[in-house]
Amino acid sequence: MALMMDKKPTEYRGEAFVWEKLSSLLPNDIVVYNHREIIDDRQFDFALLIKDVGILIIEVKGWQAKYIFDVKSPDEIIMQGEEKPFGSPVKQARGYRFDWLNFLQDKFGISPVVLSVVCYPFISEKEYYASKLNVVSAKDFTIFSDDLENTNRLGQKINNVFIKKI
Secondary structure, three states, rough: OOOOOOOOOOOOOOHHHHHHHHHEEEEEEEEEEEEEEEEOOOOOEEEEOOOOOOEEEEEEEOOHHHEEEEEEEEEEEEEOOOOOOOOOHHHHHHEEEEHHHHHHHHHHHOOOOOEEEEEOOOOOHHHHHOOOOHHHOOOOHHHEEHHOOOOOHOOOOOOOOHHHHH
16 A cells, blocks of 8 residues: 555545555555645645655546547647636646656755656546547556556556656
8 A cells, every 4th residue: 555645635536536546556665645735836636756766746637538529639628518628637747747846956956757647547548549638648658547457557557657758
């Protein structure tokens, strides 16, 4: 079990589900923070502190494939029943990544490896392609519902993120 530093979020179903999966599937040497303010009242969804590896920021989108009407671009995701399109979750995650880097550099004078991914906890890899979310986030930097099924799959996805970026 991962070391969960914060309570399970209750406002969003996707984040609550991911909290449960991170808690149960990750080893106890990974520290997980959620909904902490970093800079200017901006709160990330999850940050995994992985000893001797780095920090992984996870931006959760609890979308379901059946409600994705169209993906016009990475910055224009049209959801059924929504008035405005959604912006890029990749850019959102990247913003939190740089918030972390700036905070750690300014506060402690360190520059660890900080990476970011998007997580669709209710969308499989197959649905990701069918709904055109591959336009939004790269497969290797996206956690799917399939990846949250077991420890090995989630661990491999996280390891691959660091291998591909380093």
